[in-house]
Amino acid sequence: MLKVSDLASGLAIAGLGLAILLRARTFPSVGASPVSPAFYPGLIGAVLTACGLALVVMSLKKKAALPIAVIPDWMRRPGNVVAVLAVPAAIIAYGLLSPPLGFLATSVLVTFGLLLAFRVNVLWSAGVALVLSVSLHVIFVMLMRVPLPYGVIEAMLP
């Protein structure tokens, strides 16, 4: 992940805190309760803003010529960039594909792609994808009776 200076992260946190605080001010208060629903989130927003500003001040006081952000080592290695990007890609693909396709088809496809992105060879990737998907199906659906998304392959099972 990017390493950023405390100046940058402090500003971001102060911004988030302010946004939380301003949003809380729009919550209507209820007459009977001495605590309005805006009080607690408002307090959280205020503390986050203060912490963010404190980080900014501390970072400015140090005066060390720190860059705003440092490009980490892994971003210079294409293999690692692909592996890192494969993680969110797999989550998103599973979220989008599993409702229409069902668990087994999605899991085989996503695992296969994920293993290829981690530079495992095609045969191994296919084998692991199949074995893992069937094992997960057995553990969740057959042993623990947890429903997984139902789809094309599940419909063919007895």
Next chain:
Amino acid sequence: MNFVAAIQTVFQPFTLFVIGASAIFGLFVGSMPGLTATMAAALLVPLTFYMDPVPAIGAIVTCSAMSIFAGDIPGALLRIPGTPASAAYVSEAYLLGRRGELSRVLSVNLLASAFGGIFGTMALILLAPQLAQIALRFSSYEYFWLALIGLSAATLISASNPFKGITSLFLGLFLATVGLDVVTGMPRYTFGTVDLMGGVSLIAALIGLFAIAELFRKASTIHEDLPPPEQVKGAILLQGVSSIMFYKWNALRGGVIGTILGILPGAGADIAGWISYAVSKRFSKTPEKFGTGHIEGVVDASASNNASLGGAYVPALVFGIPGDSITAIVIGVLLIKGMNPGPTVFTQSGDIVSAIFVVFILANLLLIPLGLLAIKAARHVLRINQRILLPIILMFSIVGAFAVNNAVFDLWIILALGVVGWFMEENGFPIAPMVLGLVLGKIVEESFTNSMIKAGGDLVAFVDRPIAGGLAFVFFAIWIVPALMRLRRAWSTRAF
């Protein structure tokens, strides 16, 4: 407490199967460098969702005890800690191994871990019910202060920069406010989505912060292959017995320090390992030998990190305030199961509490035979290709997070919090306070609101009762004393 009934509850075929399976899982995750005990617990949560409370908590207890020990194995074999809890003494253990004492050091790790684990368990069994008696008299005012003390301790212990710790805590508290407000039922920070009305799913948040963030980090270093580990020779178990007997007081001290640090909210096995090692060196007769392959500190720290696990359950069960990040997960599981961690657990679900105690003892006894197997298997386990292992863990996280609510939205939560958790860790923001904030956020707000309604908006009521006043004093002292000390230091350096 009825231990016969508790033993009967635990010695059911299904519960024993769950304990055995999670033991093997814990040993495996613990011996894989970079995969932590907390991650192992987080990965178990979706499975425990469908179990009764005893096997559910039993799985997490067993898995964490096993993985904290197993973290020592790659430390001695490769100089790489399997979990952060073993980090304090890896070079010591590795140097011993290079001198041909690999079996001895692993045996000491195993015996000291089991001893520490049982010590922490005994402390839990003796302390928790007594404390619960006192806690039964607590009202919402006391709970309010107690939750604040727990959150403060967690924040101050875990971060080198206090502002980063506070930021992490308040991010967690903020996430807990998302959803319908408890008193008025109005939606807060839901951005109009129905999926957020019920709040941020705790299981998804835990998997995101602990598993996905970890996977991102591992994926970014995947090119670094592990060196081939050494071979363990001979009968392992007996080789460490003489060292443990010689340093028996060190093992005991490790147990005491680990238990106390476990009880303190926010400090867990990782910090226990470091502090016990440092204490061991400070009071050693031969401090010059530390760092050259000396077993003394290893005894202290191996006992200490396992002892902290039991200690952490004391505040978790008695007050509902987690002592470390693993018990934060346990509290989440208990809440999902409809149990409210707190003193009433001992009266309403006393059988479950006794069963948890029995699981603790069983897990630490199982540690010796299963730990021996793990040591023997380590050479093969450490050869497993990380490029295949990480995708498998990722798929398991995705399927687990999705299966709990069958909600695609939970996947976006694990992704978002995975990125946030990774960013925070890389930039010096600790994760543990955020998880505590997320788990305790609702309790803090509810106890504050209830107290305010009871008192009709009068803040004096918060410190009126003697215990509440005392707790309030402790709370303010926690924040003011370190600040004053820092000011004094700044003053004295300026004077010269």
